[in-house]
Each structure stands twice: as C-alpha cells, then as structure tokens.
Amino acid sequence: EAELREKGFMGMRKTKLVCTVGPACMDALPALARGGMGVARVNLCHGGRDWHRAAMREVRRLNDEEGFCVSLMVDTEGSQLLVADHGGAASVKAEDCSEWLFTSKKTDKAHPITMHVNFDKFSEGILVGDELVIDGGMATFQVTEKIGSDLRCKCTDPGLLLPRAKLSFWRDGKLVERNFGLPTLSTKDWADIEFGITEGVDCIALSFVKDANDIKSLKTYLSRRSLEHIKIFAKIESLESLKNLKGIVEASDGVMVARGDLGVQVPLEQIPAIQEAIVELCRNLNKPVIVASQLLESMVEYPTPTRAEVT
Ligand SMILES: Nc1ncnc2c1ncn2[C@@H]1O[C@H](COP(=O)(O)OP(=O)(O)OP(=O)(O)O)[C@@H](O)[C@H]1O
Ligand SMILES: CC(=O)C(=O)O
Structure with missing residues (x-):
C-alpha cells in the first residue's frame, strides 16, 4: 500500500492493475485505490462528459487528499462498425x-x-x-x-x-477487409483528447491504431504543447495493427492487447498466440503491455470469479 501511495503506476511492482471506471464503481474508487488500482481507465465510448469529468476528478482527489498515486487513462472511441x-x-x-x-x-x-x-x-x-x-x-x-x-x-x-x-x-x-479511409482519430476523439488534457490525464489509450504514424502524430501534437509527460498506449485490436506491430510498439510508450475488439477481427482460437507474441515483443522492447478485456467477466453476474479466470 505504501508503494502504491507513493509511486502508483510507476512503482516497482511488475504486474499492475488497470481498472475501467464505470458508473457502478464510482463509490468504490477509494476501495479500488486501496486494493491496488494502478490506473483508472475512463472509456470515452460510454457515458457523457459530466460523468467522465466527475470520475477523473474523484481519482485526482484521492491522489491529492489521500496520498494515492493512481494514473488516469482516457481511452478514445475511434471509428468502428457497430x-x-x-x-x-x-x-x-x-x-x-x-x-x-x-x-x-x-x-x-x-x-x-x-x-x-x-x-x-x-x-x-x-x-x-x-x-x-x-x-x-x-x-x-x-x-x-x-x-x-x-x-x-x-x-x-x-x-x-x-x-x-x-x-x-x-x-x-x-x-472481409475494407478500407473506408477513416482517420484513427475522429473529430470527437480530438475533442475528447483535449478534454482529457484539461482534466490532467497521464495516458491516452489510442483505439484502432493502424501504424506507427498514428502514434507519432499524436506525440508530435503533445510535444508541441509541452505535454510529453502524457504517455501513449497503442491499442492492438485490428488486423492492420498486427501487420504493423513492431513499428507501433517502438513508437508507443506502451501497448494494450485489446482482446475485445481483436476478437471481432481475428478468430477466437488465434487470440492466445497473438497475445503471447505481442507481450513477448513488448518485453523485448521494454515497453509496458496491458492485457485487456473479460478478465473477470463472470463477476458481472457473480460475486466471485471462476477458477478458470483466476488461473
Ligand atoms: N463510462 C461508462 N458508462 C457506462 N457504462 C460503462 C462505462 N464504462 C464502461 N461501461 C460498461 O462496461 C462495459 C465494459 O467496458 P469496457 O471499456 O471494458 O469495454 P467495451 O465497451 O467493450 O469498449 P472497448 O472496446 O472500447 O473496450 C461496457 O460495455 C459498458 O457496458
Ligand atoms: C479494451 C478494449 O478496447 C478491447 O478489448 O477491445
């Protein structure tokens, strides 16, 4: 707990917890911080500005008033068919x-x-x-x-x-791969990033990254505003990002294996091997890597995880 309070996500603990904050856990944020939450992730796909602001301010209040050091991550919506x-x-x-x-x-x-x-x-x-x-x-x-x-x-x-x-x-x-020419960052995503900057985010998770240039242009944008301290996590969740994996990992501060969306573009049985390859590449390049989605899915309904989930 002392290390978490002092150093949070940058602490020495090798495995850290990223928690997506939704309306159901707003009151539980202090308990989550005490329990080891290293990063509070706000997914900008869901909910409105006011709610996102309230969630981020509560995390910052915990850091300022109760001495925690939980990093704040915003995750962009990106463009996808739904x-x-x-x-x-x-x-x-x-x-x-x-x-x-x-x-x-x-x-x-x-x-x-x-x-x-x-x-x-x-x-x-x-x-x-x-x-x-x-x-x-x-x-x-x-x-x-x-x-x-x-x-x-x-x-x-x-x-x-x-x-x-x-x-x-x-x-x-x-x-069926199709290229609609949609930008990685939509107008809404840029507005969301501005909002995140105003609220003092520590990292941005960039959805549907296509290649290293997506990361480089966001980094250039941040550095022009002297915001290099904001870390960029590339979300690997499309076939295109898999094709350009090495360049993306090299250009990013960290990577997220976004298994939810990856499983939409890749047959389910290929996910474990792909996950392992991405994690290994990140370890070789000394980049933090987040394995995301459905870690404790059964707990949406039940109070304890399944044996398989904890194994
Ligand atoms: N801010 C929020 N407001 C309301 N519901 C939320 C919020 N954040 C998350 N949720 C709920 O929690 C679920 C899991 O969120 P999570 O961000 O892990 O996955 P997702 O919806 O599949 O999106 P993504 O593919 O971007 O991760 C969502 O599907 C949604 O039902
Ligand atoms: C986390 C996320 O965006 C996904 O699994 O698709």
Whole structure:
C-alpha cells in the first residue's frame, strides 16, 4: 500500500492493475485505490462528459487528499462498425432462422427486425452469402439480399445483440477487409483528447491504431504543447495493427492487447498466440503491455470469479 501511495503506476511492482471506471464503481474508487488500482481507465465510448469529468476528478482527489498515486487513462472511441441503435433494450435476441434488416437509415419498421448501423457505407463490398458476425461470435447471420445499401440477413447462429454490438463480415472463413479511409482519430476523439488534457490525464489509450504514424502524430501534437509527460498506449485490436506491430510498439510508450475488439477481427482460437507474441515483443522492447478485456467477466453476474479466470 505504501508503494502504491507513493509511486502508483510507476512503482516497482511488475504486474499492475488497470481498472475501467464505470458508473457502478464510482463509490468504490477509494476501495479500488486501496486494493491496488494502478490506473483508472475512463472509456470515452460510454457515458457523457459530466460523468467522465466527475470520475477523473474523484481519482485526482484521492491522489491529492489521500496520498494515492493512481494514473488516469482516457481511452478514445475511434471509428468502428457497430449497432448504433437497437431500440433501447438491454439486449435483443436473434432467434435461429429469423430475418433481420441491417440499415444505416433510421427507421421504425418492426419486421424484419431492423438494426441501425452507425456508418452509411457499412455494406460496401459485401456480397450475398457473406457472414455477418456480431461481437466476434455472439450471433451470426448470413446476408441473403442487398437492397440498396441495406442488408437483409438470416440468423444462422442465434445469440444476443447487446448495445453497441460490433459488426464484422466474413467470407470463406476470412474477415472481409475494407478500407473506408477513416482517420484513427475522429473529430470527437480530438475533442475528447483535449478534454482529457484539461482534466490532467497521464495516458491516452489510442483505439484502432493502424501504424506507427498514428502514434507519432499524436506525440508530435503533445510535444508541441509541452505535454510529453502524457504517455501513449497503442491499442492492438485490428488486423492492420498486427501487420504493423513492431513499428507501433517502438513508437508507443506502451501497448494494450485489446482482446475485445481483436476478437471481432481475428478468430477466437488465434487470440492466445497473438497475445503471447505481442507481450513477448513488448518485453523485448521494454515497453509496458496491458492485457485487456473479460478478465473477470463472470463477476458481472457473480460475486466471485471462476477458477478458470483466476488461473
Ligand atoms: N463510462 C461508462 N458508462 C457506462 N457504462 C460503462 C462505462 N464504462 C464502461 N461501461 C460498461 O462496461 C462495459 C465494459 O467496458 P469496457 O471499456 O471494458 O469495454 P467495451 O465497451 O467493450 O469498449 P472497448 O472496446 O472500447 O473496450 C461496457 O460495455 C459498458 O457496458
Ligand atoms: C479494451 C478494449 O478496447 C478491447 O478489448 O477491445
């Protein structure tokens, strides 16, 4: 505890804990700090500015008034294909063989079940017969018809669609790779970074990094403003980032193996080997590496983790 108070994330402890702060743990922040939280991560995909500000200020208050040294990380939203609106329910069940329509237009149609996708070019390059996979395997559909830019699909593997469910398309067992030319940092991401700077963040986790240049341009931006102390963590969560891995790791202050999104672009069974390779590369290059997502997933429902999770 003394080391945590004094040095936090920069302490000598080799394995550190990064905790994503959501509304459910706002009151638990002092206990999390005492329990060993090295970094409080605020994911800018969720919640609003006021909430993010309150969470960051509470962490800073703990540091200033109670002597902790918890680092503050903001994580950018980035651009990715997802279900922007699925009617407000906690989840929507996709039944076997049910018919669905995926569209970028807002609509009130009830049948077939209509999902609003966040990007108007989402179906570009997609063919009838392709597979549409939700959240890396939560549910699977087959594209049965293209109607303009909308996709009519049939559910082939039932499952749940959660809020902000991520979409990927597969053909012959391979991801359909498309380049929409979206920047790594959107206008919203730049505004979020400015906000993070104002709130005194220690590190920025950069989502959907494509290559080393993404890191270099953010570093240049920070150094022009004498903000070199803010560390940049590259999130490895796309095929493109895997192709440019070494350059990205070299350019970054640290790396996050973002297994949630990586599992959307890479078959699940390949994740362990990829994770191991990234961790080894980071250790060789002496860069801190965060292994993220679903570490204690069962604790969303239950008070104790599973044996497998703690092993
Ligand atoms: N600020 C927040 N407000 C509300 N819910 C949040 C917030 N931060 C996290 N959550 C909830 O916790 C879940 C896990 O968050 P986490 O950041 O680990 O993963 P994520 O949503 O998959 O996004 P990413 O892929 O960027 O990590 C989210 O899906 C969301 O339900
Ligand atoms: C942490 C994160 O962004 C992911 O696992 O996708």
